[in-house]
Amino acid sequence: MRLLRRYLRGNAFLQRWRFGLWIALYSLASRLFRVQPGRTLFLSDSRTDFSGNIAFLRDEIARQRPDVTVVGIFKAGLAERRPLRDSLRLPWELARAQTIVLDDYYPMIYPLHLRPETRLLQVWHAAGAYKKVGWSRAGLPGGPLPGSVAHRNYTDATVSSEAIRSDYAEAFAMDIARVHPLGVPRTDVFFDTELIARTANEVRARLGIRPDQRVAVFAPTFRGNGQLSAHYDIDGVPWTDLAESLGDEWVVLVKLHPFVARKGADIPAHERIIDVSAERELNELLMAADVLITDYSSAIFEFSLLGRPMVFFCPDVEVYAAERSFYHPFEDYLAGPVVTEGADLAAAIRDARAGQDLAAFRERFMSACDGRSTERIVREMILTPRDVHERPRLLDDPPVQPTRIDGPVGRHLVAARVLRAALRACYAPLKLLPTRRKVVMISREHPVETDDFVDLRTSIIAMDPSVTVVSLVRMVPPGLVRKIGYAAHLLVQLYHVATARVLIVDTYSMVASMLRHKDDLVVIQIWHALGAFKKFGLSILGTGEGRDERLAEAMRMHEGYDLVLASGEACRAPYAEAFGTDASRIVVAPLPRVDRLRDDARNRETRERIYRRHPHLRGRKVAVFAPTFRIEDTAMAAPDDVVTALSEIGVHVVVKLHPLMTLRDGGVDTAEGFSTQEMLTVADVFITDYSSTLFEAAVRGVPTYFLAPDLDEYLATRDFYLDYRRDLPGPVCTTVAELVSAIDSGAANAADAAAFARRWVAETDAATGRSCTDRIARLVLDRVDGHSHAEALA
Structure with a gap:
């Protein structure tokens, strides 16, 4: 059985076959649902709820973007059974998430080929780079076997300093450019002196520690290859002798690794030795500690931020180093004395002092931790849509042409007319629905919501929170099966447009141009490019890069715009030609991105x-x-x-x-x-x-x-x-x-x-002081409220 398990772990095809049902469900969900902007999914097989790094990230997401949906799916350990409800909903949540956040090994995710616009972010639960993990352990006991898919599909990872990026790139078998030194969320609290003092007092009060007593936190790591084989030699520590030698002025708090604590390891009873292994967060204990006693635990990295002394109790250092191995020589981690005999431990604790070696250690391994790690990771990783165009490709490959049609024109003319008739048939009953104070933004130019749409949506809501803004962004995919999924997306567009006051598009839109809308719907074209450079749209019909004129007519190409926004006065004539509209309908209003460029x-x-x-x-x-x-x-x-x-x-x-x-x-x-x-x-x-x-x-x-x-x-x-x-x-x-x-x-x-x-590109309106974004938002809201065309232009 062991040989069979080893073979399965080392064969990528069999690993994916094992998860075949999940892969199929995820594939189906990806075709039925689009990625929801900002939606974040937290996954962990080593915790039961939001805690540690992911709790900090969840709270910061709520602060930066309270409108974003956050979902968490957890279970206590790898050996625990996953609830049926979580098993059924996991593929659907994966398909809708813009960002998936892990903080540990998560075997369910590795066999999946995630959609390109989904970011899979690993915010590893440990700071620094101490014991080797992941692919750094290839060839070592418990390490991945050749052919394993473990860790290989992360799009990004965050680490605690610039100096250790290469260590994690090796661990996760990923390009170092995708390993970001943005810090560790849970370390932010170590830069809040008031919180540290308050937490230390609360811990002491909760555990009955007198104000005159000093606290030593004993926090060793586990031995073994992972969750399932984790253990620690409790009897290797002379607990009673340690407590007696330290005397009444010291209390020892013992925090075993969660992998060991779950197995019921018992600490010998003593009034000055307190087992705190049941407490989930080590950080609170560290804030109350005067000295940290550990061995190979990454707790040394967080504790270094407090500038307090450490003692390393490592009776098995030679055996551990041979079996587990470190990223750097063991001596590089020693920001304090090493003890190999239990009899010497009490003296080392009493004499421990923090020196210059601790400051150098902190700079090397924790330089990215400055109290703002959570804010950076949320802003730069979690809430920032992934750039799906950064994937390596071959220049020799023929370019993808998602919006062009080649082949006999007659067949495409028939298809265009059938599509138009089908859309009209679906749209007609929807137009009977009441109109709401709603703005709909549609784009098929980009795979995720653009900055222009994000900024405009934010400005509209800030000016009038009673207006609903719906952003529908999805490229037309290649392949017949995926186009069926896009047809469902078109139905969603039809519903929202039928009940909206204003429709905004940034390229040609079938729903905008092919249909006859309600009289009170205003269609606004905010073309996705600044200026007027290459000819486009109706300006290049019948040319090598333009559409066939008959097909453009069948598709009603760029028809039906009430207003067209242009970035400058010089764009008015080119845009009137490209969109086949009267120049009076062209409004000079630069795109929201101009505000970013000028900020x-x-x-x-x-x-x-x-x-x-x-x-x-x-x-x-x-x-x-x-x-x-x-x-x-x-x-x-x-x-x-x-x-x-x-x-x-x-x-x-x-x-x-x-x-x-x-x-x-x-x-x-x-x-x-x-x-x-x-x-x-x-x-x-x-x-x-x-x-x-x-x-x-x-x-x-x-x-x-x-x-x-x-x-x-x-x-x-x-x-x-x-x-x-x-x-x-x-x-x-x-x-x-x-x-x-x-x-x-x-x-x-x-x-x-x-x-x-x-x-x-027009300058900012000096008379009103409005930004480009706010000017467009005001124009849109005027149309929502039914102001006339002349009033909107004014």
Whole structure:
């Protein structure tokens, strides 16, 4: 049986087969439900409720985003049976979660291929890096076998310091770029001096410890390979002699590891030895401790934040090190004296002092813990949608074209007309429902809710909490089966639009344009790009990159807009052409993202987040290279050629490809975890070819260069609203060598970028002082309240 179990653990196919039912249910749920923005699922097989790190994270989520749904599914241990209710709901909760948070080994999750927009975050329960865990134990007793899927599907992990990122990258078999030194949530309390004093007094009062007595907390770790084999040699500690030697001025609190405590280990009775193993949280005991006695427990890392002495009782150090192994030499962890004989323990406790070695230890292993770990992890990881476009791909692969249709036009015309008739049939009875004070935002341009939608939704609710705002964001998936799931999403759209006052879209929407709506519904197009650069929409019908005119007519492409928002006055004519609407319906109102681009405080914070995660960028001259995608077969400059050439003049290149493009060279720096817009906060230079991100760079005042080796071919298939060779804010280069020369000579500058931005992106309304976001929110609320078109324009 042991050999069979070992074989199962080492075979990935059999591991997934074992969980086949869960995999099938999760796959079904992923097709029926979309990821809900912000929804967070906490999972643990080593606790019965919210406690430890996950309790801190839950409370911080409620503080930052009280509207977000938080779910927890727990059981006391791996050997415990999972309640049937939890077993049945787990796949459905996994499918709807934007972020799944673990704090320990969780075997149910590892066989799953999670949907790309779901973040699987491991906030490991231990701080520092002491005993080897996970894949660091490969080849050791209890370690994973070749072929195991354990730990391999985390998208992100958090750790307590920069110095130990590589240790956890090895433990979880993941790229070090996805290991973030953001701190440990439960350590935040160690920076609150009033809380520490209050908690210490409460612990003493609860346990009957006199004010004049000193407290030693004895907190050893377990021996064995994990939960099921955990044990500790209780009889190896001379408990009675220890208490008598310390005398009446000392009390020893014994906190065994939870894995050991659950098995009923008994501590010998003595009035000055108190077994506190039943208490879930060690941190409260540490706050009351004058000295910590431990061996190989990660409690040393938290306790180091208090600046108090430690004693290491390690009678089995040679055997333990051979069986379990440490990330670093054992001596590196010794921020206090080592005792190997029980008879010497009392003297070591009485004489223990905190020295300079403790400060160095704390800096090495706990430098990211500063009292704000919880806030950072929630803001930067849990509530931030995952960038699904950062997955490595091959540049040779044909680009995905989710919104284009190839093949015989006749077949697609029939399909378009059938779809239109079906939508009308479903929509007609829904229009009988009463209209509510509701705003619906729809996008199929992105897999998760965009910052523009998030900021606009927040502003609308802040101005008028009585208005309901519904955000429906989902890309049209490839494949027939997944499109059936999208059909259910369309039905949800129909219901909300039928009962709404305002519909906002940021690209072409079938529900917005193909149907006849109620007279009191206002449809507003807030196009997803700033400025007017490449021609799009009705401007390119019948061209290589545009749609067939007959299909566009059948789909009622961009019809039915009451208002179209544009970022600047220069966009009015191009947008009127692209959307086939009268110029009077174009309202100059830059997208909410412009507020972020102009927010110096937010940009400083974003810059520091980038530097914390990618410290190699700090102090370097950084160029962000962001080419756009091609549908026609034209050639862009190879990213690796740009990287190599610019490195010779001291410029480090970060490559941010369009979502529909792919990477060949995995060695190219993509600054994973941050969008192109966010990377502009650290960019000294921006390089593109035909990407509309040039407008964001201009607003930020970043000198911009254009690398377009296929310019003539691209002009023949796409064309622009401006003169590409004359109107851009920087030099146009057709070779990498020209680009290097131009950057080296400083041919582009911030002044040209700012002048370009003033032409295409309107300034903040000085008269009212409203931000771009608030101006749009006010316009939307005016339409919710039934104000006239002229009033809305005013």
